[in-house]
Amino acid sequence: MPRNFVIELPCVEQSATGHAAHLVEMLRSANLVAGLRLGRRAPRFGWHWVDGHGRPLHAMPHGVEGRAAEGPVQAVFLSPLHCPDIPSIRDIVATNQTITRRIATAFDQGLAVCTLGSGAWFAAAGGRCQGRRVALPWYFMGGFGLDFPDIELAEGQPFVDDGPWLSASHPEALASMAVALTRHAFGDDLAAALAALLLPDPQRERATLAALQDRRIPATRTSVLAHAIAWLEARVEQPYDLRALADAVSASPRTLLRHFQQELGYSPLDHLHRLRCARARVLLEITLESVPSVALACGYEDASAFRRVFVRHVGMTPAAYRERHALRAPRRRWRVAASEV
Template identity: 55%
Template sequence: MPTIPFRIDIPLVPESALGNALHFIDLLRSANLLARLRLGNQAPRMDWRLLDADGRPLPTAPAPWSHYTTAMPSTEGPPGSAQAVFIPSFLAADIPAIRQVVARHPALVRQVGIAVDAGQKLLTMGDGAWLAAASGRLQGRTASLPWFYMAGFARDFPGIALVPGRDWTDDGPWLSGALPHNLVDLAIALVRHAFGEELARAFATVMAPDHQRAQAALQANAQQHIPATRDSTLARAIAWMEAHLEEPYSLERLAQAASVSTRTLLRHFQAELAQSPLDYLHALRCARAKVMLEVTLESVSSIAVACGYADPAAFRRIFVRHVGTPPAEYRKRHALRAPRRRWRVEVAGG
């Protein structure tokens, strides 16, 4: 059975450096992908929530922001409390401005204190350490800050030690990074805490620049020492579905194309993708339908047929299940083509 996701809360205030938060989420996605590649459907996973200053989840935004405001879909039961909190840096011009940001958000300061008391991991980037320190729960800890903030921080929080020359610090519940490039260091440390040492080492290897390894990979590929991805049951089945998307679904024909029995095919899909071949086919068809709704003026009925559905009503039900909105509504929101009536050109003098 899949494990419960490790959840990270990312509170944002109007002054937050949004780029820090988005980059950190990209790193979490990369860690999840690596874990899935190594361990398959049983891999551990990290989820995240973007919150406002009062701890309320931010509403889901349209693509591409939806990839950040919504974590990877979870099937492990109801969401639980977070196990870590990440505070990005602030867009503040100077130290007095940082102090004003902290003073404007006492509710968030209290939430950080509650998180530390609950044993959650606390991660801060740059001057986000001010807000964490204001919680009063980090006395006697060590932190990393950019050198130009150190004097002011030391005056405000004399009970917290700063280590010159160290870009990031892992001190008990508190992981602090001085500069944006330390987001990778924080992510690796969090992977170690959430996933264990083995996956953390693999993640660190993937994230570290290595020009010699890149050159060696190119040379090995040129000399054909690295073969192409090997054939597999799933690859054969998926390739056949993609080539026969509009044809009626037949589990027997699909299994024949994959050179396995129907039972074996179902087992592979469930073990690797946690879904049936038919569910996967519906997702492929809905992906085609989304493109056609966006870039063509074909009717919904015609698109249904082009995507393998003889019954437009069945197509609408499946589209809503996979996309979350009816086809007509999706077109209204995402169409890249104007309606035909807007194409009409008035004849001069007509």
């Protein structure tokens, strides 16, 4: 099983959570790159939004998606604070000791601690950062240097990766933080792939434009898997024929089965069942056709076989699904048309 990497995102009332959401979007990009390269074997980033006491926060950006990647917390990200001045930052940190203790524990456990801008105060207040370097905006350096003289201020560096402490001075450096987290979590190869996606590269831009002008970049061809899925989607109600499907995409049945299993985790027949069940759900919701008629419209001549497949993929019988989700009133409740009165 892939080893996921989960990041905790503590938030208080004054937290600039939009910056944390921006980091989450970059971690979603890392998940996308990992999935494209490794398929179902790919490790994933997860993220947990929590309040100042570590309790889950609901209705945060992509919160459900972040919790779907199971695993122990491996990092903590501290957003900058919306404050008018440095004394206000000090007051907020002083009144949120739970976060300070959490960060100190994270350092003790060897977790990565990530900070953006004034979020560095929380990391430093835990007393575990002596001798380390931090990236800060210039306007925070004076106050931070007075509060924590044992921490080195990284002049002119928007991002610093100093062991367990990853710090960014400005939001523009969050891309470098996402790449560094990917390197910490999943290694150099995926980090390099993400860097190519997130970080500007003028040299590559010039090379790409030159190759395009020289007609060296061909159109991307449809993959065997995508071609097969499109073929099935156009023939949902037709009998399943693996050989015909393989011939249509110019692959052997064995190769086709391998593509489906590696990338999706199931067979072409399973995918066809999913497509048929998706159609059946629509018909059950918006029509009054009988279950055998719905089964036939979805490629099942045997209504009993249709019921078994539907229960396996949807979790309930077709009749129960219609009872719960139907958008049409039962026929006995239809209103008489005005012309029939």
